[in-house]
Amino acid sequence: MKETRAEHLAVDKLRPFDGHPFKVVDNEEMDQLTWSILTQGLLTPLVVRPLDNGEYEVISGHRRLHACKKAGIETVPALITDMDRDAAAIALVDSNLHREKILPSEKAFAYKMKMDAMKRQGQRTDLTSGQVGPKLRTDEIVAEEANDSARQIKRYIRLTNLTPGILDMVDEGRIALTPAVELSYLTEWEQRDLLETMESEDCTPSLSQAIQMKALSQSGQLDMDTIFHIMTQPKANQQEKISFKVSELRDFFPRHYTAAQMMQEIKVALKERQQRLARQRDHSR
Numbered sequence: 001m002k003e004t005r006a007e008h009l010a011v012d013k014l015r016p017f018d019g020h021p022f023k024v025v026d027n028e029e030m031d032q033l034t035w036s037i038l039t040q041g042l043l044t045p046l047v048v049r050p051l052d053n054g055e056y057e058v059i060s061g062h063r064r065l066h067a068c069k070k071a072g073i074e075t076v077p078a079l080i081t082d083m084d085r086d087a088a089a090i091a092l093v094d095s096n097l098h099r100e101k102i103l104p105s106e107k108a109f110a111y112k113m114k115m116d117a118m119k120r121q122g123q124r125t126d127l128t129s130g131q132v133g134p135k136l137r138t139d140e141i142v143a144e145e146a147n148d149s150a151r152q153i154k155r156y157i158r159l160t161n162l163t164p165g166i167l168d169m170v171d172e173g174r175i176a177l178t179p180a181v182e183l184s185y186l187t188e189w190e191q192r193d194l195l196e197t198m199e200s201e202d203c204t205p206s207l208s209q210a211i212q213m214k215a216l217s218q219s220g221q222l223d224m225d226t227i228f229h230i231m232t233q234p235k236a237n238q239q240e241k242i243s244f245k246v247s248e249l250r251d252f253f254p255r256h257y258t259a260a261q262m263m264q265e266i267k268v269a270l271k272e273r274q275q276r277l278a279r280q281r282d283h284s285r
Contacts, residue, residue: 003082006045008075013055014048016062017088021109022096024066027256034067042068045077047095049088056080059088060095086117098147103171104180107148108159114142115157158184163191169204172246173260179210186217193224197231202245205231 016024024030046061056078058065068076083091093114097107118138140150148156155177159167161184169175175183183205186194194213198204205213209230216222246259253262 005080007078007080009046009048009056009078009080010075011065011069011073014046014065014076014078015051015055015057016065017057017059017092019113020062020092021106021113022062023103023106024062025256026070028254029256030063030067030070033063034070037064037067037073038071042073042076045079047079047081047091049081049083057088059083059092086120089113089117104156104159104177105167105171108156108167111142111153112157112160115153118142155181161185163188163195165195166191169198172258173263174246175204176207179205179207182207182210182214185214186222190217190222190227193227194231197224197227201228201231203231209233 042064044061044064046065047059048056048061049059051057059081061078065076093110096102097110115138137150142150142153158181159170159177162170162180166175166180166183170177170180183191183194190213194205212230213222213227216226246262249262253265257265
């Protein structure tokens with residue numbers, strides 16, 4: 001069992017875990033965390049591992065460290081654990097995966113980071129074989145420790161093949177997971193052409209459109225014109241709708257809101273308006 005010791009460490013000696021997949025952003029939640037630390041102190045120590053240069057790499061507590069820096073705090077309580085990078089990567093993912101709010105992109109790169117680390121540790125078996133027996137595949141081991149199935153974990157990891165622009169649309173809720181997985185098989189240039197079409201035509205692909213583009217990509221027949229033709233076809237059961245670009249609504253919501261959160265707020269506001277009008281009609285009778 002690895003020895004752990006508690007110390008107060010200087011903030012300028014702490015380094016983020018290199019390549020960690022969890023986003024640290026300045027938003028309303030970060031402001032609340034900063035205020036909590038200012039008024040009550042840092043209640044939960046960071047977990048870190050020592051580096052050869054005398055500094056420490058953060059395993060758990062990146063958001064808390066950022067809040068402490070914003071609050072002007074110079075030293076923080078930390079639990080120091082001696083472990084190699086792969087063990088630290090697994091611990092980092094495990095400490096973050098059960099957060100209440102986690103983006104699809106964060107899950108995708110977190111699962112990939114953990115599986116890659118486990119493979120290097122020698123905990124894997126053949127991921128592609130149909131072998132049955134007491135040994136579990138790496139994805140099955142990860143699944144046992146998470147809330148997703150092995151198949152779902154593989155689907156999330158496919159998202160790491162998406163270009164940043166399309167992956168952002170998945171995080172914003174504009175593209176669902178299932179079509180996003182199909183789009184991950186497109187080449188980088190095909191994804192760039194698709195993103196350009198989505199932005200110019202203000203549209204996103206349905207599952208059937210994503211499957212169609214994947215098949216054409218794999219046969220070498222997908223180009224810009226074909227993407228445009230597919231994306232501008234009417235979708236099945238398409239109904240008349242009113243649409244807004246996210247940029248048109250951004251000024252009315254907190255800057256950290258996703259498209260899905262904006263939509264939820266709009267629905268709530270419209271429902272409240274409907275109830276208010278109903279009360280006014282009842283009152284006028």
